[in-house]
Amino acid sequence: MDASEAVEAVISAARAFMGDRLSVNRTVREQHSRGEDTTPPTLPDAVAFAETTEEVSRLLALCHQHGVAVTPFGAGTSLEGHVNPVRRGVSLDLSRMTAVLEVNEEDMDCLIEPGVTRQALNAFLRDKGMFFPVDPGSHCTIGGMCATRASGTNAVRYGTIRENVLGLEVVLADGRVIETGGRTRKASNGYDLTRLFIGSEGTLGVITKVRLRLHGIPEAVSAAVSQFPTLEAAVETVITVMQSGIPVARIELLDDDQMEACIRYSKLTGFAAAPTLFLEFHGSPAAVREQAAAVETIARDFGAASFAWATEAEERNRLWQARHDAYWAAVALKPGHRGITTDVCVPISRLAEAVVGAKATARDSGLTSCIVGHVGDGNFHCLILFPEGDPEALERAWALDRAIVAQGLALGGTCSGEHGIGLGKREFLEQEHGAEALAVMRGLKTSLDPRGILNPGKMFRN
Ligand SMILES: Cc1cc2nc3c(=O)[nH]c(=O)nc-3n(C[C@H](O)[C@H](O)[C@H](O)COP(=O)(O)OP(=O)(O)OC[C@H]3O[C@@H](n4cnc5c(N)ncnc54)[C@H](O)[C@@H]3O)c2cc1C
Known part of the structure; x- marks a missing residue:
């Protein structure tokens, strides 16, 4: 059977249990031909809109049997060519798996399907006094966030997605379904498979359920904006704040050009196009006041020209919306x-x-x-x-x-703090980890996906 016969065999067998949700429509395939990146698009042969774990499992078993590539797809907002199906095959869209399956208020955790977005989850949780803090500046799925090891503006206080996932359900390349992790806050019980799949970019398995840690909505929240004469002064302020152990909830830098862009795009009146820090503090009213005063002292020591408060929720939301819209x-x-x-x-x-x-x-x-x-x-x-x-x-x-x-x-850093490797950062992987560590990564890939069907061409250069 040649490659196109293999694809045809998968499409006709998958149609039997997915019906029209297995699409070969050109427009649908174009929508799955790349993410929010600049790689030349590649049309998948078909797009499968899965609705259950069982469907994902049956589809992967078929693709494994016929050697057809599968590229998992969440919302397609990734920035390094992650969802570009470079070896064609099936783009597996998980965005219709949007159920919140459990919320355990006493233990502050929940179980969700991978297509849930953090915005939808937070809307669902609002009246329960809890929230999910990991907040990329895009409208992405939590499955995609797990797969890219995403983070956002709250990570400095609440951690990245890695620290906020307790366990996963994963469909392996051959269709087997496994569960990783559990509901406890800690466990010393064997290899940490949850962390193996977090950041694996759809190359090791397809995430079909996610158990998340939740956090209590803080009693008091206040925000501040501080503007500086130079970029150095703004960054030195950040370094000193972090080294002083002040538990800021958010501390975000925008340089003069980015501030100019935000002033124009988000109508941020009252600010100069100068290096700026957006800050947020969470805790009891007294703790929030104390943290903010300590940060203001440090900022003034570095010559901050202003330190303006935003205590009203509406003003705070306006500022953070502007920060989230910084890319656009x-x-x-x-x-x-x-x-x-x-x-x-x-x-x-x-x-x-x-x-x-x-x-x-x-x-x-x-x-x-x-x-x-x-x-x-x-x-x-x-x-x-x-x-x-x-x-x-x-x-x-x-x-x-x-x-x-x-x-x-x-400077001892990494090429990617949160966006991942995809196609765009593959060249740096060996430089960062060394040949032996890379060989171990390849060994893991081969062990979990011996036929190399899951998101081929990503992470490794060949
Ligand atoms: C304006 C803008 C702002 C952004 N800001 C941030 C930010 O602040 N922080 C940040 O971390 N990122 C940010 N990003 C990048 C992007 O939003 C994240 O990488 C996000 O986690 C991708 O999620 P997604 O649902 O769009 O995944 P997709 O782009 O659809 O997929 C990403 C990767 O995950 C895999 N995948 C998707 N779903 C699954 C699944 N269920 N199982 C297995 N693999 C899967 C795909 O195969 C692919 O490799 C931003 C992007 C944009 C456009």
Whole structure:
């Protein structure tokens, strides 16, 4: 049987149990041909909209039997070519698996299907006094977040998705279904398979259920915005705050260009286009006041020009919405342009060198770029704009991306704090981990997916 006969065999067998939810419609296939990235799109042969674990299992067993590639797809917001089905086959869309299956209020955990978004989960939880804190700036699925080891603005206080997943249900490449982890807050009971699948980018298994830790909505929340004369002063403030152990809930950096973009896009009046920190504090009213006063003292010591409070929920939401829209604000700076974004993360003590170095390198390149970052974790993004449809400019943008990553690696950092490897960051994997560690990763892949059907071409260069 050749490759196209194998695909036909899978499509006709899967139709028997999925019906029209196994689509070969061109528009649907185009929608699954790439994510929010700049890789040339690839059309999958078919798109399967799964609704149950059993369907995922039957589909994977078929694809395993016939050697057909399967690329799991959540919301397609990933930024490194993760969902581009480079070997065609089936794009497996999990976005219709949206049930919240259990909420255990006493233990503060829940069990959900992978297509649930964090916005939907938080709307569901609101009247229970709990929330799920991991908040990427996109409308993505929690399955996709697990697969990319995502994080967001709250990670400095509540951790990334890795710290907030207690267990998973995973369908393996041959259709077997396993459960990992459990409901306890800790366990010393064998290999940590949950952590193996977190960040595996759809290359080791398909996540069909997720058990999450939840958190109590804090009694008091306050936000502040502090503006600085220089980027160094803003970053040095972050480093000192983190080294002082002040438990800030959010501490986000926007450079002058990003502030200008947000002022225009989100109508953020009353602020200057200057390096800025957005901060949020959670706790009792007294604790929140104390934390904020301590941060204000540090910011003033570094020459902060302002430290403005936002205690009203409406004003706070306006600020954080502007922060979440930073990517779209930056892209809107230059009509007809698209963006690629770096994701360097460095040890906190090297953050000033990394951010200031990235800004200088970006300025020298002549390309328009903005810096925004979850700097409390040492993670920042340089969003690089290039005219759409100009391959030479895209190549210059990638060269700048690579130069900033090289600077981050030289400071003991990583090429990706949260977006993942996909296609775009494969070249850095061996450099970061070494050949032996990479061989162990490949061994794991072969053991779990011997026929190499799951999201082939990603993570490793061949
Ligand atoms: C404007 C914007 C802002 C962003 N901000 C952030 C941010 O702050 N923090 C951050 O971490 N990321 C951010 N991202 C990146 C992106 O949103 C995350 O990587 C997100 O976790 C991807 O989720 P998704 O549902 O879109 O997954 P997809 O893009 O559909 O898939 C991502 C990867 O996960 C795999 N996958 C998806 N679902 C499953 C599943 N159920 N089982 C197994 N594998 C699966 C896919 O095969 C693919 O490899 C941002 C993106 C945009 C466009």
